[in-house]
Amino acid sequence: MKAPASFKLILLLCALSSLAEATAFGCHGITKDKDREEILRIHNEYRANLTKGATVIDPNSKKKQDLPAAKNMYELEWDCDLEAKAEDAMNMTCTQAARGKYSTYGHARGLWHLCITYNKPVEEYGVKGVLEKWWIEGVSFDIIERRFDNYHAENFVNMARARNTKIGCAVTKRGQRADVYCLYDLPLREGAIVYEAGNGCKTDADCTTYKNSKCKPSGLCHGVPEPGYKEKSEALEKSCGSEEETGMTDEIRDYLLDIHNKFRSSVARGLEPDMLGDFTPKAKKMIKLSYDCYLERVALRTVGQCSSERSDPKLFFWNMHNVSNPSMSNLDGAKEAVNAWINQIRHNGLGPSNTFTESLYWRAANTYYELYRPIEDYVNMVIDTNDRVGCIIQNCNNNKYVHCLYGFRRTEAMGKKIYEVGETCTKSSDCTGNAECLVEEGLCTAP
Numbered sequence: 001m002k003a004p005a006s007f008k009l010i011l012l013l014c015a016l017s018s019l020a021e022a023t024a025f026g027c028h029g030i031t032k033d034k035d036r037e038e039i040l041r042i043h044n045e046y047r048a049n050l051t052k053g054a055t056v057i058d059p060n061s062k063k064k065q066d067l068p069a070a071k072n073m074y075e076l077e078w079d080c081d082l083e084a085k086a087e088d089a090m091n092m093t094c095t096q097a098a099r100g101k102y103s104t105y106g107h108a109r110g111l112w113h114l115c116i117t118y119n120k121p122v123e124e125y126g127v128k129g130v131l132e133k134w135w136i137e138g139v140s141f142d143i144i145e146r147r148f149d150n151y152h153a154e155n156f157v158n159m160a161r162a163r164n165t166k167i168g169c170a171v172t173k174r175g176q177r178a179d180v181y182c183l184y185d186l187p188l189r190e191g192a193i194v195y196e197a198g199n200g201c202k203t204d205a206d207c208t209t210y211k212n213s214k215c216k217p218s219g220l221c222h223g224v225p226e227p228g229y230k231e232k233s234e235a236l237e238k239s240c241g242s243e244e245e246t247g248m249t250d251e252i253r254d255y256l257l258d259i260h261n262k263f264r265s266s267v268a269r270g271l272e273p274d275m276l277g278d279f280t281p282k283a284k285k286m287i288k289l290s291y292d293c294y295l296e297r298v299a300l301r302t303v304g305q306c307s308s309e310r311s312d313p314k315l316f317f318w319n320m321h322n323v324s325n326p327s328m329s330n331l332d333g334a335k336e337a338v339n340a341w342i343n344q345i346r347h348n349g350l351g352p353s354n355t356f357t358e359s360l361y362w363r364a365a366n367t368y369y370e371l372y373r374p375i376e377d378y379v380n381m382v383i384d385t386n387d388r389v390g391c392i393i394q395n396c397n398n399n400k401y402v403h404c405l406y407g408f409r410r411t412e413a414m415g416k417k418i419y420e421v422g423e424t425c426t427k428s429s430d431c432t433g434n435a436e437c438l439v440e441e442g443l444c445t446a447p
Helices: 005-022 033-050 080-090 095-101 122-140 151-160 229-238 250-268 293-303 330-348 358-363 376-382
Strands: 054-057 064-067 106-113 166-174 177-184 317-322 388-396 399-407
Touching: 033 054, 033 122, 033 151, 033 166, 054 122, 064 122, 080 095, 080 166, 080 177, 095 106, 106 122, 106 151, 122 151, 122 166, 122 177, 250 330, 250 376, 250 388, 293 388, 293 399, 317 330, 317 376, 330 376, 330 388, 330 399
Parallel strands: none
Antiparallel strands: 054 064, 106 177, 166 177, 317 399, 388 399
């Protein structure tokens, strides 16, 4: 017996409805459309609220911060390619490897977990809980210059970066645990401005970041970066400043990079004498530094005009040296600075514990009985997870200063081992992630 036409129509409508639900975003990954919709909606709600000014409160510490209103804030759209990359990144065992492979994107990852006795099922609260945690990081955000200058706010700044227009995330849920990994279309470099202060758009003319942008009723702008926009931005970041701006030449950059890596190699192989011990302990995974022109610009902004004292740059480790004779060349000044920093271990010493303690830190400030014996500059030079250096040389107030920044400062050095002690690598599997072992140097490439 044939089925009634009405019954066939019902089946067809159900099938079409199911297909539409499954392909609403058009992505083919582990993430459900329900989660895609929730992530995108919450992001754009937060961003729209930020155009009016928002208040963030940490429920645990009770810390509160009023965020300045934002202008030129763009609406996010879902991107299946970013989602696929986020899923791949989530499956990597090494976070650094994921960030290295997808270095041209912004990264955010979070977990949500609660006992079932709290009556908060993961399907309802998991994704929302992760995104709320990310946004709460705004209590650590720099509200004065609105820059990314604190890793405690890293997830927040990716959510709030005005120029982002695309997002793609991977979501897994197991039991009462939700894991969310998101990629954003633009990378956020340390020290970069997150958004401009102002108000949400009211007309299309208020949306000026990308050509032909439109203003949405939410106060968000909608637009598409012109072709090559991302590549042009990356090229600018990779270009070094002029000698007039930075006091640096390629010869000085090459010298500083070479001497830093030779010293790190010597320390890693246990060949550097320590005044308070025998020789420096061997380093298991000391990374070979690369020179970062972007850090030069960060150094210029961090140092400001004629800074004679170090402040706390939060994202980087900062070495500074006042050259003995300001009339000497910048190259000779750079050589004197590095020798002074290296001699801190040879003449002042750290000791076999390989730990930068508070007493060692204050030893540099204790001039009583001539106990001025700094060690911090040496410590910054040999933190094993640092993978880049950028320097500037300033002439000001009849003085010459050499400043070098090292990064990235994801943890504090105080009270911790400066580097992981152990035999130097002999094969690439001894290094972190997909890094290569440089056997003769005893160093690993950056993962």
